[in-house]
Amino acid sequence: xxxxxxTPPDKGDPADHLIDSITSSMASRNDLPMVLVLLxxxxxxxxxxxxxxxxxxxxxxxxxxxxxxGMELLGSDGLFRSLCVRSNYRNRGIASELxxxxxxxxxxxxVHRLYLLTTTAKDFFARRGYSVCSRESVPxxxxxxxxxxxxxxxxxxxxxxxxxxxxxxx
Ligand SMILES: CC(C)(COP(=O)(O)OP(=O)(O)OC[C@H]1O[C@@H](n2cnc3c(N)ncnc32)[C@H](O)[C@@H]1OP(=O)(O)O)[C@@H](O)C(=O)NCCC(=O)NCCS
Numbered sequence: 001x002x003x004x005x006x007t008p009p010d011k012g013d014p015a016d017h018l019i020d021s022i023t024s025s026m027a028s029r030n031d032l033p034m035v036l037v038l039l040x041x042x043x044x045x046x047x048x049x050x051x052x053x054x055x056x057x058x059x060x061x062x063x064x065x066x067x068x069x070g071m072e073l074l075g076s077d078g079l080f081r082s083l084c085v086r087s088n089y090r091n092r093g094i095a096s097e098l099x100x101x102x103x104x105x106x107x108x109x110x111v112h113r114l115y116l117l118t119t120t121a122k123d124f125f126a127r128r129g130y131s132v133c134s135r136e137s138v139p140x141x142x143x144x145x146x147x148x149x150x151x152x153x154x155x156x157x158x159x160x161x162x163x164x165x166x167x168x169x170x
Pocket of ligand 1: 042044082083084085086089090091092093094095096097117118119120121122123124125
């Protein structure tokens with residue numbers, strides 16, 4: 001699958017080709033209502049998205065929001081969050097492309113370790129190089145995020161991926 005331009009577009013850039021007819025863009029504040037609906041329709045926490053919306057990459061099909069993924073930048077650590085693809089657009093590689101985009105975005109921002117919590121997609125992330133880790137091993141800044149403190153259930157699996165071991169252009 002062709003990743004195309006591996007650098008997420010800057011704010012204000014025209015939508016960037018993602019896959020097939022799907023384009024991607026960095027989110028703007030105006031996109032917040034649509035992102036909140038997409039996440040809540042798919043059972044993902046959305047309470048604190050407003051604070052982090054400028055670090056979301058969105059996927060679009062002719063003006064319809066079909067996917068999203070977000071990042072919380074915490075120095076050399078990052079919280080990968082809110083990966084979601086509209087149900088009738090799944091299994092086309094959209095989530096995989098969104099992952100690649102947000103991972104490159106994090107790498108460019110100086111993040112070396114990405115953490116996430118998941119109740120639904122452990123195997124999806126394992127295939128992308130994420131390993132299960134204990135919550136105790138997670139840096140305090142990441143443990144201090146709303147997802148870790150109260151938005152995700154304590155049964156959620158914690159995973160980590162080192163970005164500095166990866167060639168972002170491969
Ligand atoms: C998980 C999700 C983002 C995947 O989106 P997608 O665009 O269909 O994923 P892709 O097309 O890039 O990848 C599809 C591959 O991942 C696998 N996959 C999809 N969802 C998976 C899951 N929950 N667990 C494990 N594997 C999964 C598919 O079986 C497929 O495998 P294949 O390539 O061997 O056929 C989507 O199902 C979704 O939005 N789910 C609801 C929200 C959610 O659970 N998000 C994760 C929060 S941490």
